[in-house]
Amino acid sequence: MTDTSATPSGSPLPSDELLTAVVAGFEERYGQAPTSLWAAPGRVNFIGEHTDYNDGFVLPFAIDKHTVMAVRERGDRMLRVASSFTDEQVEISLDQLAPDTISGWSAYPLGAIWAAGAFGADLERVQGIELYLVSDIPVGAGLSSSAALESVVALAVNELWGLGFDRQTLAKIGQRSENEVVGAPTGIMDQSAVLLSKPDSAVLLDCRSLDSSVVPLGLHDEELTIVVTDTRVEHEHATGGYAARRASCEKGAAVLGVTTLRDLSRDDLARAEQLLDDETFRRVRHVITENERVLELVKTLRASGAGAVGELLDASHTSMRDDFEISVPELDLAVEVARVHGAVGARMTGGGFGGSAIALIHRSRVESLREAQLAAFAAAGYVTPVVFEVTPSDGASRLPL
Incomplete structure (x- = not known):
């Protein structure tokens, strides 16, 4: 127990x-x-x-x-x-x-x-x-x-x-x-x-x-930290896009003859593209490739440390933005600013349609990133974000x- x-x-x-x-x-x-x-x-x-x-x-x-x-x-x-x-x-x-x-x-x-x-x-x-x-x-x-x-x-x-x-x-x-x-x-x-x-x-x-x-994660040993940018665009899981994305995944699994999208791999993408409408295909492609990224990131962490996972974090955000379409302009801006200001990698986190982005970044760059996020959001006319570190x-x- x-x-x-x-x-x-x-x-x-x-x-x-x-x-x-x-x-x-x-x-x-x-x-x-x-x-x-x-x-x-x-x-x-x-x-x-x-x-x-x-x-x-x-x-x-x-x-x-x-x-x-x-x-x-x-x-x-x-x-x-x-x-x-x-x-x-x-x-x-x-x-x-x-x-x-x-x-x-x-x-x-x-x-x-x-x-x-x-x-x-x-x-x-x-x-x-x-x-x-x-x-x-x-x-x-x-x-x-x-x-x-x-x-x-x-x-x-x-x-x-x-x-x-x-x-x-x-x-x-x-x-x-x-x-x-x-x-x-x-x-x-x-x-x-x-x-x-x-x-x-x-x-x-x-x-x-x-x-x-x-x-x-070993963040301390590499002098890395996680910075969260809360866009203050609130999301709701009980309504709207979240349920629609889940329904798309269930539709894709049913058409492809599997219980859930977990049963598919990259080898199934060509068949999926033939059988599914474009929107459902892109939803399915995100889930398949995101599962791969999770397992690859764990392998990379164990082999090379947190400083080597940036490309996987970046690819995850691109997939959520383009294939799953759950990002919003404020999240995309937070991710872009983080990358420009030295983040190892950055992505939105959570269910989407608002919420927060995370950046994996060296501790010495945290304050400059915070200032850059505030300035970028102000220049874009967005609500002032809340930028803070988190400790696992x-x-x-x-x-x-």
Whole structure:
């Protein structure tokens, strides 16, 4: 059984400001102190975009930005949820918990509890909780603020209620909540990254078998870092282009006679081009080549280090821009500026249609890159981006109170 209660070691913990805010917010809302604290990080996907729901490969890592939750157990069956990001406080009985009784922002925390029951947890024997959430993960930036929220709740109730799930199952619980309660047709990558990551490493996840392995990044030794440019163009997974891209992938797989696009390789591209319309073909080509890039990047990391992976990051962005068509002008500009100012490689990260770009760059160039991004966005008339470093960090955990 995976230990789901360990405190991270050798990894940045949530800031003192977050910890103070979550305790103070809990006491203000509920009139008493919490009995436990929990944290879950956001994530950056190093490479492997829109491959997860195609049973493919992804390589994400957790970052040093967190959702933090304060909890107090109750003596009845009521669930009470509140947060710093809304004035709304939601209260519902465990006996009434169902996808059609949950809506709005509370679908994320309450959906995770419902999904635990859907995975076999006996929720009839447990008592309620009240919780309060704060976060410094930018919402809509493609850094998995939603998966952090689901995962921190799933981790906490798993321990507090003695449910006995391992972390791989907790990731499935978060995904089911996202799919069936929130209504976003996402894969399992985000929750897996939030729950399975280790410091200075990425998680290579096979989204078919759910086998995972920790891949050291070695950024510190090469004096490299990851810079995120949050374009502040917010994206929504529950609506619009994300669902359309997933439908295109399913269409391509059906026409080509395979269960998912994972079953195809570059050798199938000629046949795919003959059988598919141009748009569907390009969607399929992205997934096939992106799976290849994930595995090649891991091989390159192990053989030559992070400084040698730039071409693969660049090619990933080109594929997402041209074949999958999920980039936006702000993301393309962020990637272009990063390349001009010395990045080893750069790409958009996350589901697309907004969100963030990442750049792998030498530490000495971080400040000049930040200034260049701000200047370029201003010159283009875009909203001022938020540019910051992230550190590959540990997964979700219980914190000392």
